[in-house]
Amino acid sequence: MVERRPGLTLLAHSVLTAGVLLVAFPIYVTFVASTLTLEEIMAVPMPLIPGNQLVANYSQVLKAGTTGGSQASVGLMLFNSTVMALAIALGKIAISIIASFAIVYFRFPLRNFFFWMIFVTLMLPVEVRIIPTFKVVSDLGMLNSYVGLTLPLIASATATFLFRQFFLTVPDELAEAARIDGAGPMRFFIDVLLPLSKTSIAALFVIQFIYGWNQYLWPLLVTGDESMYTVVIGIKRMITGGDAANEWHLIMATAMLALLPPALVVVLMQKWFVKGLVETEK
Amino acid sequence: MEKRVVFRSAWLPYALLAPQIAVTVVFFFLPAAQAAWFSFQLQDAFGLRSEFVGLQNFEALFASPQYLQSFRTTAIFSALVASIGIAVSLLLATMADRVLRGALAYRTLLIWPYAVAPAVAGVLWAFLFAPSIGIVTYVLRRAGIDWNWIINGDQAMLLIVIASVWKQISYNFLFFLAGLQSIPRSLIEAAAIDGAGPARRFWTIVFPLLSPTTFFLLVVNIVYAFFDTFGVIDATTQGGPATDTQILVYKVYYDGVKAADLGGSSAQSVILMFIVIVLTALQFRFVEKKVQY
Numbered sequence: 001m002v003e004r005r006p007g008l009t010l011l012a013h014s015v016l017t018a019g020v021l022l023v024a025f026p027i028y029v030t031f032v033a034s035t036l037t038l039e040e041i042m043a044v045p046m047p048l049i050p051g052n053q054l055v056a057n058y059s060q061v062l063k064a065g066t067t068g069g070s071q072a073s074v075g076l077m078l079f080n081s082t083v084m085a086l087a088i089a090l091g092k093i094a095i096s097i098i099a100s101f102a103i104v105y106f107r108f109p110l111r112n113f114f115f116w117m118i119f120v121t122l123m124l125p126v127e128v129r130i131i132p133t134f135k136v137v138s139d140l141g142m143l144n145s146y147v148g149l150t151l152p153l154i155a156s157a158t159a160t161f162l163f164r165q166f167f168l169t170v171p172d173e174l175a176e177a178a179r180i181d182g183a184g185p186m187r188f189f190i191d192v193l194l195p196l197s198k199t200s201i202a203a204l205f206v207i208q209f210i211y212g213w214n215q216y217l218w219p220l221l222v223t224g225d226e227s228m229y230t231v232v233i234g235i236k237r238m239i240t241g242g243d244a245a246n247e248w249h250l251i252m253a254t255a256m257l258a259l260l261p262p263a264l265v266v267v268l269m270q271k272w273f274v275k276g277l278v279e280t281e282k
Numbered sequence: 283m284e285k286r287v288v289f290r291s292a293w294l295p296y297a298l299l300a301p302q303i304a305v306t307v308v309f310f311f312l313p314a315a316q317a318a319w320f321s322f323q324l325q326d327a328f329g330l331r332s333e334f335v336g337l338q339n340f341e342a343l344f345a346s347p348q349y350l351q352s353f354r355t356t357a358i359f360s361a362l363v364a365s366i367g368i369a370v371s372l373l374l375a376t377m378a379d380r381v382l383r384g385a386l387a388y389r390t391l392l393i394w395p396y397a398v399a400p401a402v403a404g405v406l407w408a409f410l411f412a413p414s415i416g417i418v419t420y421v422l423r424r425a426g427i428d429w430n431w432i433i434n435g436d437q438a439m440l441l442i443v444i445a446s447v448w449k450q451i452s453y454n455f456l457f458f459l460a461g462l463q464s465i466p467r468s469l470i471e472a473a474a475i476d477g478a479g480p481a482r483r484f485w486t487i488v489f490p491l492l493s494p495t496t497f498f499l500l501v502v503n504i505v506y507a508f509f510d511t512f513g514v515i516d517a518t519t520q521g522g523p524a525t526d527t528q529i530l531v532y533k534v535y536y537d538g539v540k541a542a543d544l545g546g547s548s549a550q551s552v553i554l555m556f557i558v559i560v561l562t563a564l565q566f567r568f569v570e571k572k573v574q575y
Contacts, residue, residue, distance in 0.1 A: 003474055012377040013384075019374045020391045023451065026406040029417060033409070045420040095301040102298035107288050114299055121310045122562065124555060127509040127531045131538040131547055132313035132320070152309040155302060168285070175287040185289035214399035216513035217535070232399045236517055239405065248409065255402055262397035267390060274393075277453070278460050 027259070034058070034253035041248045057253040066238050066250045072226040074234060074254050080149075081213055081230040082261070087150040088212030089205050096159035097197065101189055103160075104167040105175065122157035126218055134221050144225045153218060159204050162276075166200045167193070203276025206269045210262045231258040314555065320548035332545075339549035348525060349533070349550075356529040359443065360507035367447045367503050368496065371454030376484065378455075379462040389459065396452040400445075400513030407445035408518040431519065435526030438519045442527055445518065446511045454499050461495035462488065501565040505558065530554060 029048070033041055036051040060067070061074040102108075103115055126133065133152055142148030170193065178188040219230045229237065235258060238251045266273050324335040343349045378388050395403070410418045413430040422429045431437040465488060473483045509531050515521060521528035521536060528536065534554065538547030 005480070008480060009381060012380045015377045016374060016381065016388045019370075019377075019451075020388065023392055023395055023448065026403075026410055026448070029410060030406050042415055044415055045417055046415065048417070095305065098298040099302035102295040104285055105289050106291065106295035108292075108295045111295070114303060117311075118302060118306060121306055124310055124314060125505075125509045125558065127512055127534070127554075129310070129313045129317055129551060129555070130535060131544065131551070132316035133309055135316065136308065136313055151305065155305040155310060160302065172285060172287045175285070175289075179287070179289070185291060185294060188289070210397050214397075214402075214513075216399060216401045216516070220516075221539070232401050232513070235405055236401055239517070248415070251405070252409065255405055258402050259398045262399075263394045266394050266397040270390060270393070274456055274460075277456060 030252045030255055033248060034256050036249055038247055038249050053249065057249050058257070061250050061253050061257070065234070065254075066247045072229050072234060072237070074231060074257055076227065077229050077231040077234040078257060078261075080146075080228060081232070081258075083146055084149050084215065084219070084230055085209045085212035085262075087146065088153050088215075089208035091150060091154040092156040092159045092208050093201055093204055095154065096156055097163050097194075097201075098189075100160050100163035100167055101193065104164055105185065105188075118155075118157050118160050120157075121155055122161075126153065130217060130221065137222065143222055144228050146228075148222050149219060149228070149230075150212070153212070153215065156208070159208070162200055162204060163197065166197060170196060199272065199275070202269065202272040206265055206273040207276045209265055213262045234258075317548045317551040317555070320544055321552045322545075323548075324545050335545070339545045340553075343546065343549055343553070351525065352528050352530055352533045355439075355525075355527065356508065359439065359511075359527070359529055360504045362439075362443045363446045363450070363507040363511070364500055364503035366443065367450045367454055368499055370447065371451050371499075372458050372492075372496075374451070375455050375458030375462055376488070378459055389456075392455055393452040395449050398449055400449060400510055401517040402513075403445045403449040404442070404514040404517030407441060407448065411441050431523075433523055435523050438523060438527050442511065442514050442518055445514045446507060449514070450503060450506055454503070457495055457499055458492070461492050465491050498565065501561055505561055508554075508557070 032048055032050050033046065034057055035054040036046065037053050040047060040051060062078075063075065064073055065071045099118065103111060137143060137148045137152060140148075142151070174192055175188060178192060183191070213230075214232060215230070216232055216236075219228075219233050220236070223229055223233060231254065235251060235254050238254065239246055321339055322334055322336060323332045324338065374392065378385050378392075381388070398406075410416050411429065411431060413419060413432055416429075419429045429437060431441045469487055469491075470483055473487055478486070508529070511529070512531050512535070515527060515529065515532050516535075519527045521532050530550065531554065534547050534550045537543045537550065
């Protein structure tokens with residue numbers, strides 16, 4: 001701010017407040033709906049003050065899903081989502097960090113070829129190659145398994161790039177010193193490079209955890225079996241018919257449960273999240 | 283940029299690269315090659331036999347009014363998502379850059395929709411706008427607007443645009459805020475001393491200096507609207523009413539999974555891959571030509 005203009009500052013605050021309210025409105029309505037009975041939601045307009053069904057609705061979905069349509073327990077779905085998000089985040093970080101270590105710290109034939117091979121995958125989102133990828137996974141017998149759910153999403157050009165960028169900024173003297181002291185490459189990697197990469201790892205973890213948790217199309221195809229549903233798929237399966245046919249109070253409780261874990265990760269790890277986002281994409 | 287100091291080993295780098303390359307080959311290159319291969323083939327109704335038909339699948343696609351319509355739908359949808367999303371986030375980021383007190387609090391309150399899955403975002407907005415019980419529908423009806431996105435194509439489009447923009451605002455906001463904060467204060471101060479008011483400073487200094495960020499976000503938002511909004515659409519309109527909101531990626535899924543037309547769906551995949559490659563190349567060209575501050 002270069003000059004005092006109280007009017008403009010007031011305007012800024014009101015625009016921001018309006019923005020925050022607009023962003024929060026759908027979540028608030030969802031929360032309210034998840035604490036009401038179905039009858040209260042169906043009485044148009046539904047009340048905008050939380051009701052007293054919070055415990056009843058949430059324990060119902062956690063144990064047994066909805067009463068009409070899908071009866072898969074949301075507790076199990078949350079577990080599946082957690083496994084998927086963690087496996088994707090940690091898997092991506094693990095295979096990318098060693099791949100970038102190889103690309104940055106070694107000279108070997110076909111180095112550039114491998115680099116470009118990873119690079120072009122940046123351009124192929126799952127959505128454009130769903131059917132053939134599904135065929136590959138089904139041929140390998142990985143349908144309805146955690147491996148089939150996560151492995152195809154683990155290759156990540158973005159993570160490899162982030163680590164490569166970071167390794168390139170690590171001073172050469174560190175590697176030199178390690179070599180003079182007689183440390184081999186793996187020793188250097190574990191004792192020097194890994195501790196230095198902590199921030200990058202944290203940043204990537206947040207981004208990839210959310211990416212994994214929010215996957216939709218892939219689990220939709222791979223998980224035919226109710227016991228393998230992730231929570232995002234579970235919500236979709238609960239919506240069976242028109243407005244009136246759905247058990248909205250239970251669907252909204254599930255929606256709250258589906259968005260809380262990643263939202264908490266974003267808010268609690270905000271510093272790394274912002275850093276990771278702005279750095280991986282640029 | 284290359285390292286001066288490197289390690290020597292005949293096998294270690296290959297072993298380190300092996301997992302990444304294996305996953306990439308099995309789940310990226312193999313399927314992409316298969317998609318390309320299928321796109322030149324025609325399968326019979328039971329998927330038992332297939333024959334090589336050259337470019338016939340592509341010719342059929344471009345002769346099909348539904349496919350061309352899906353292109354138009356995608357163009358309208360992504361133009362709306364990108365322009366509204368960028369405009370709203372730029373406004374919010376500019377305001378957040380102005381306030382000294384509470385900037386971090388606003389940021390925290392604005393960024394978390396990023397964490398909401400597209401499919402969940404779709405469900406939330408579909409609930410608000412539900413034709414019979416939705417609370418927004420109720421307000422609209424009181425205002426004399428007849429709202430029913432189940433039968434009205436334009437309203438269905440509006441619904442998926444709102445849900446998609448809502449989810450993407452936080453992402454755009456963060457990038458604009460980072461871009462705004464990297465503009466040197468001295469430039470703004472110099473303009474202020476010369477008597478330029480806030481609006482003039484914004485349009486003649488801030489906005490041009492933000493152009494690399496804006497362009498980057500334009501590409502990212504288009505890619506987002508093309509692909510990541512699949513969940514929003516499948517959880518709300520499912521491409522309907524009729525095919526009014528059937529964007530390209532939804533059509534690939536619909537034709538391939540629901541209608542089991544492997545050749546046609548693969549040909550669409552190949553076209554989509556081509557579009558992504560063009561968009562990515564564009565982005566890299568422009569990101570490299572970043573404006574110097």
